[in-house]
Amino acid sequence: MPAPAPQVGVAARACSTVGGVSTYAPAPAASAARTRVLDAATRLFYAEGIHTVGVDRIVTEAGVTRATFYRHFPGKEDLVRSYVQEWDARIRAEAAAGLAELTPREFLPVLVARLGQEMCGPGFRGCPFINAAAEYPDPQDPVALAIAEHRRWFRGLVVRLLEEAGVPEPSARADLLMLLRDGAMVGAALGDPAGVARSLERAVRELVSGADRT
Amino acid sequence: MPAPAPQVGVAARACSTVGGVSTYAPAPAASAARTRVLDAATRLFYAEGIHTVGVDRIVTEAGVTRATFYRHFPGKEDLVRSYVQEWDARIRAEAAAGLAELTPREFLPVLVARLGQEMCGPGFRGCPFINAAAEYPDPQDPVALAIAEHRRWFRGLVVRLLEEAGVPEPSARADLLMLLRDGAMVGAALGDPAGVARSLERAVRELVSGADRT
DNA sequence: AGAGACAGAACGAACGTTCTATCTCCCCAG
DNA sequence: CTGGGGAGATAGAACGTTCGTTCTGTCTCT
Numbered sequence: 001m002p003a004p005a006p007q008v009g010v011a012a013r014a015c016s017t018v019g020g021v022s023t024y025a026p027a028p029a030a031s032a033a034r035t036r037v038l039d040a041a042t043r044l045f046y047a048e049g050i051h052t053v054g055v056d057r058i059v060t061e062a063g064v065t066r067a068t069f070y071r072h073f074p075g076k077e078d079l080v081r082s083y084v085q086e087w088d089a090r091i092r093a094e095a096a097a098g099l100a101e102l103t104p105r106e107f108l109p110v111l112v113a114r115l116g117q118e119m120c121g122p123g124f125r126g127c128p129f130i131n132a133a134a135e136y137p138d139p140q141d142p143v144a145l146a147i148a149e150h151r152r153w154f155r156g157l158v159v160r161l162l163e164e165a166g167v168p169e170p171s172a173r174a175d176l177l178m179l180l181r182d183g184a185m186v187g188a189a190l191g192d193p194a195g196v197a198r199s200l201e202r203a204v205r206e207l208v209s210g211a212d213r214t
Numbered sequence: 215m216p217a218p219a220p221q222v223g224v225a226a227r228a229c230s231t232v233g234g235v236s237t238y239a240p241a242p243a244a245s246a247a248r249t250r251v252l253d254a255a256t257r258l259f260y261a262e263g264i265h266t267v268g269v270d271r272i273v274t275e276a277g278v279t280r281a282t283f284y285r286h287f288p289g290k291e292d293l294v295r296s297y298v299q300e301w302d303a304r305i306r307a308e309a310a311a312g313l314a315e316l317t318p319r320e321f322l323p324v325l326v327a328r329l330g331q332e333m334c335g336p337g338f339r340g341c342p343f344i345n346a347a348a349e350y351p352d353p354q355d356p357v358a359l360a361i362a363e364h365r366r367w368f369r370g371l372v373v374r375l376l377e378e379a380g381v382p383e384p385s386a387r388a389d390l391l392m393l394l395r396d397g398a399m400v401g402a403a404l405g406d407p408a409g410v411a412r413s414l415e416r417a418v419r420e421l422v423s424g425a426d427r428t
Numbered sequence: 429a430g431a432g433a434c435a436g437a438a439c440g441a442a443c444g445t446t447c448t449a450t451c452t453c454c455c456c457a458g
Numbered sequence: 459c460t461g462g463g464g465a466g467a468t469a470g471a472a473c474g475t476t477c478g479t480t481c482t483g484t485c486t487c488t
Contacts, residue, residue, distance in 0.1 A: 033433065049349055051265035054477060066479080068433055076478065125351055130400055134348035135263050137339055151404060175401075175413040183397025186344055187389075190365060199389040206421060247467065268443060279468055280445080290444065 034072040036062040041083050046128050050080055050135050080132075081142050087128050088150040095157060104164035112204050115181065116197035119188035126189030130182065154178075162208075173208055180204060248286040250276040255297050260342050264294055264349050294346070295356045301342050302364040309371060318378035326418050329395065330411035333402035340403030344396065368392075376422075387422050394418060 040062035044053045055076055059069050073079045098107055118124060125131070129147045136143045158177050162170035184200040254276035258267040269290055273283050287293045312321055332338060339345070343361045350357045372391050376384035398414040 031432080048351055049265070051263070051349070055479085056477080065434055065436080067435085067481085070479070071432075126348070130344075130404075131348040133404055134340070134345040135265070137262055148404065172413070172416075175409060176417055178405075179394060179397035179401055179410065179413050179417060181397070182400040183393035183395070186396040186400060187393055190344070190347055190362065195389060196393065199386070199393050202386075203390055203393060203417075203421060207417065245466080269445085270442080279470085281447085281469085282467055284445070285466075 031072070033062075033064050033068050037064055037069055037072060037079070038082060038086060041079055042086065045080070045083050046125060046131075047123070050083075050132060055079075077142070081146055084129065084132055084143055084146040084150070088146065088153075091150070092153065104161045105166075108158075108161050108165065108208075109204075112201060115184065116201060119184065119193045119197050124188065124193065127182070127185035130185060151178075167208065176207055177204070180207070245286070247276075247278050247282050251278055251283055251286060251293070252296060252300060255293055256300065259294070259297055260339060260345075261337070264297075264346060269293075291356070295360055298343065298346055298357055298360040298364070302360065302367075305364075306367070318375045319380075322372075322375050322379065322422075323418075326415060329398065330415060333398065333407045333411050338402065338407065341396070341399035344399060365392075381422065390421055391418070394421070 037058060041053075041058050044057060044061065055066065055069060058079075059066055062069075073082070098110065102110060129150055132143060133147050136147070138144060139148070155174055155178055158174040159170050162173055167173060180200055180203050184196050187196040187199075251272060255267075255272050258271060258275065269280065269283060272293075273280055276283075287296070312324065316324060343364055346357060347361050350361070352358060353362070369388055369392055372388040373384050376387055381387060394414055394417050398410050401410040401413075
């Protein structure tokens with residue numbers, strides 16, 4: 001999911017940190033300015049990394065002033081968390097849409113195929129969650145927690161899909177799929193995406209689909 | 215390979231950038247101070263990320279002054295490249311040592327087992343190359359090039375091992391193994407290492423060892 | 429009138445980097 | 459054996475830049 005496509009403002013709740021008291025406005029909703037900031041941040045963070053892009057770059061590319069930025073976000077740390085959470089929300093929405101028109105048995109291969117396509121698309125730079133995690137080593141950091149929550153949800157989704165498809169050992173097979181997904185994301189970002197996509201599809205076929213059904 | 219253990223000063227060549235002219239001494243060899251700096255950098259970079267640790271932290275923990283640091287490294291960028299290259303050299307040395315006393319057929323399972331152990335060890339924070347790559351998106355960056363070179367070498371090693379072990383399709387199977395390795399590294403760093411180690415071992419067994427021999 | 433976005437200056441801190449100056453140790457000429 | 463001399467390490471101040479953050483205004487809407 002490397003595409004910007006920020007049309008959804010899903011679940012962009014402010015979720016203020018306990019002690020954080022904004023000296024400014026009470027609580028601005030998802031305004032146009034806020035969306036522009038989050039979009040620019042998403043694009044820049046994903047393409048160039050998080051610690052390397054400063055708020056100057058973000059506000060400039062968003063066409064927003066610093067004052068506006070700090071009206072909508074307590075600080076950069078909070079923006080990063082929102083960046084992760086918004087990407088998470090986007091993927092959950094996609095998954096929900098896919099599940100609405102496909103059976104669990106059909107959905108898994110589609111998921112893998114879509115992953116392979118994305119890896120080969122332009123601007124692909126690996127999994128945003130994995131990349132972000134590399135920059136936030138502390139597991140207790142809010143950003144790391146948001147990443148962990150996304151991964152937990154995703155694994156849960158895969159387990160559910162495998163269960164409903166009647167695949168034996170759904171939990172162990174979900175672990176395997178996560179392994180393959182993560183490896184593919186990394187390998188495609190660092191090497192030959194097309195080759196990785198082929199390897200991934202083959203591995204999934206042999207390990208999951210081929211294990212009980214062919 | 216998360217352990218510090220910097221006893222080897224392998225291949226710590228200066229390799230000055232073309233235009234870089236040090237206004238200081240001609241070319242100091244691998245001195246004690248340089249080693250201490252590189253060791254501290256290795257420990258900090260791996261544990262906390264690269265962009266987050268400044269030279270202040272490094273020189274402080276190395277017990278070295280800034281002047282000494284800049285006598286041995288043209289700048290931080292060069293230190294980061296040395297950090298990657300030294301880790302690469304350490305792994306190559308380990309591989310060479312392993313190959314000296316094991317046959318290719320024996321070596322591969324040992325490699326996987328050792329990987330599983332390392333993942334579960336204390337202080338494990340994922341693959342240093344994958345983590346560093348997340349912070350250096352530009353493929354032309356010297357750091358990214360060093361990472362790519364290490365990965366190329368490692369894949370070559372795996373291909374050679376598979377060939378000499380008589381495994382069919384060594385190239386495709388090497389891609390698969392890389393996929394699994396990368397996935398395991400990421401998964402162990404972000405989730406349950408022991409579970410990932412189990413998944414990895416099982417996947418390798420089913421995909422490589424089990425494909426022609428059991 | 430009042431809230432939100434705009435413009436832009438300014439803050440202190442940290443960044444990577446350079447400088448001056450003193451000290452220590454080893455090598456080699458005397 | 460002695461005693462410079464030079465290279466490397468030390469200490470610490472200081473450079474300019476950039477960082478994240480805050481402030482003072484003005485403008486534009488409803």
